[in-house]
Amino acid sequence: MPSGKQDRGLCELYQQDPERADKLVFGREAHKDRRGFLRGAGLATMGAMLGATIPFHRNFPAGLIPAAMADDGEMALFKTKDGLTLLNDRPINAETPPHLLDDPVTPNERHFVRNNGIVPDIAYEMDASDWRLKIDGEVNTPLEFSLEELKSKFENVTLKLQIECGGNGRAAFNPPARGNQWTLGAIGNAEWTGVRYADVLKAAGVKDSAIYTAHYSLDGHLSGDPEKLPISRGVPLAKAMEPHSIIAFAMNGEPIPALHGFPVRTICPGWAGSTSQKWLQRIELRNVVHDGPKMTGTSYRVPYYPVAPGTKVDKADFKIMEAMPVKSLITTPQTNQTIAERRLALRGHAWAGDNSVSRVDISHDFGATWTQADLAPPPNPYSWQTWSAEVTFPEKGYYEVWARATDDKGNSQPFAINWNPKGYLNNSMHRIAVTVSA
Known part of the structure; x- marks a missing residue:
């Protein structure tokens, strides 16, 4: 692939903007009939990437990834994953x-x-x-x-x-x-x-x-x-x-x-x-x-x-950057759930870089009040800690459940993001949406 900074993988690039992908990767542009003939440097680039000449290159549709590249070895490895969201295919993220x-x-x-x-x-x-x-x-x-x-x-x-x-x-x-x-x-x-x-x-x-x-x-x-x-x-x-x-x-x-x-x-x-x-x-x-x-x-x-x-x-x-900041995650239930009962069991994990987590608090009224969750000790240092809690909603309607962890040095998760130019160390509170139907 041509050298230079790559922000998106090949499959992602073609999925989002196939015509631009053709221009960036192979130097060809689609005509009105969607037939972007491969020629010159574009043909040489695709041939080099495939390791062979392409006899019928004039028939190759614009905006299409060669099959040999669409399911290469790394993507085959990714197929062993269960339910992950692919952000980039080259490299795999x-x-x-x-x-x-x-x-x-x-x-x-x-x-x-x-x-x-x-x-x-x-x-x-x-x-x-x-x-x-x-x-x-x-x-x-x-x-x-x-x-x-x-x-x-x-x-x-x-x-x-x-x-x-x-x-x-x-x-x-x-x-x-x-x-x-x-x-x-x-x-x-x-x-x-x-x-x-x-x-x-x-x-x-x-x-x-x-x-x-x-x-x-x-x-x-x-x-x-x-x-x-x-x-x-x-x-x-x-x-x-x-x-x-x-x-x-x-x-x-x-x-x-x-x-x-x-x-x-x-x-x-x-x-x-x-x-x-x-x-x-x-x-x-x-x-x-x-x-x-x-x-x-x-x-x-x-x-x-x-x-x-x-x-x-x-x-x-x-x-x-060195140690990561204190953070928590709500793993049960999944966000955007509609429930019939007003009582809801919650579960998740919390971790704190070089420190340990001392408590996790839960709110279901947009931070007006907080309830301390049950927090299990880690099996060893640097493992995340599992927490559990239960909330009772007062009436039907839309709610958000927020989780806030605090470490043993007194550092707590913020509501707002600690912004920085590279997008690192976001430890803002996790929140999920719940609709109570009755």
């Missing part, structure tokens, strides 16, 4: 509707997907026999491990850990922020098995000069250029050494699925999901803050100070 996140542990088929590049061959093959993880940089002894060595040389741990995309909730920003328009479902809480990140680094001997990690992965750049990396993020050394940061090789008791990073990935829970790098092949310890792709400029960064919606912020005034 998909979120889970809140009512499908009711389980305490998010099943693999319902865990959101946030990719930056092309799924590597090793993930399709699910064969890690030739894979190695390298540990180098500011270490005393650079090391290399096969998957079996990684499993056998270090203590295995299994933890329920939540991962949330830093842009979860971006669709609600006004003025809009560019990027995937996540609503509420770029969050999951799977059970991950792996080894402690700290144990692996300690085995290599961390030098006093090391302050930051750098993650390198096997996914390919969307341009197809093997010299380019789609993403290479890292975390401060202290976060990597935190006992709940792991290098995972299993998700919910199974090898990590292709879309989620087979054979291994980092899990840096409570921080933006981009720090939990998939398809991991190398960890470098650095004596400076890592400057790989998606670590510089305004990527995964927010202003140092609050700004009014629409404010232009100088790049020098952005800081790297």
Whole structure:
């Protein structure tokens, strides 16, 4: 595909505006008879993407994706998902509707997907026999491990850990922020098995000069250029050494699925999901803050100070995102339900980055009064916490149920969005609509 910034995937682009897609992707425009003849550079581009000439290219209708591209390998992987909403097909980005996140542990088929590049061959093959993880940089002894060595040389741990995309909730920003328009479902809480990140680094001997990690992965750049990396993020050394940061090789008791990073990935829970790098092949310890792709400029960064919606912020005034803010989700019932009874049972989850959730409150009168929900403790730190509550509506009519979580540092969810230019860290209260019919 031609190089340059791509905000929408191929299938999405053709679905929304097929004629413009033809012009952008293949350089052809449809005529009045909808027959946009392929010729010149457009024909060469499509032929290169298909890997063959197209003998009947003059008959190829405008606004149509070649079948070989409409159901490629990554879209076939996406078909294993259950009920997710596809936001982008190149790379695959998909979120889970809140009512499908009711389980305490998010099943693999319902865990959101946030990719930056092309799924590597090793993930399709699910064969890690030739894979190695390298540990180098500011270490005393650079090391290399096969998957079996990684499993056998270090203590295995299994933890329920939540991962949330830093842009979860971006669709609600006004003025809009560019990027995937996540609503509420770029969050999951799977059970991950792996080894402690700290144990692996300690085995290599961390030098006093090391302050930051750098993650390198096997996914390919969307341009197809093997010299380019789609993403290479890292975390401060202290976060990597935190006992709940792991290098995972299993998700919910199974090898990590292709879309989620087979054979291994980092899990840096409570921080933006981009720090939990998939398809991991190398960890470098650095004596400076890592400057790989998606670590510089305004990527995964927010202003140092609050700004009014629409404010232009100088790049020098952005800081790297770290822990995610306190947040909650109503998973039962699904929004826009009509019920006959005036009593309604509610359920959901809450989480708070590096902190823990201390309480969840519910309102059904637009915030005039609040009732504290029952909140279960987390099975381990960095897992979301399940809450439940019951409300009784005084009469028939339209109601909204709002959920507001508060963490152990006293931080509560706001009603309004904390606007920033990149659309990150939206932790405004979740609300659902309910109509009582009798």
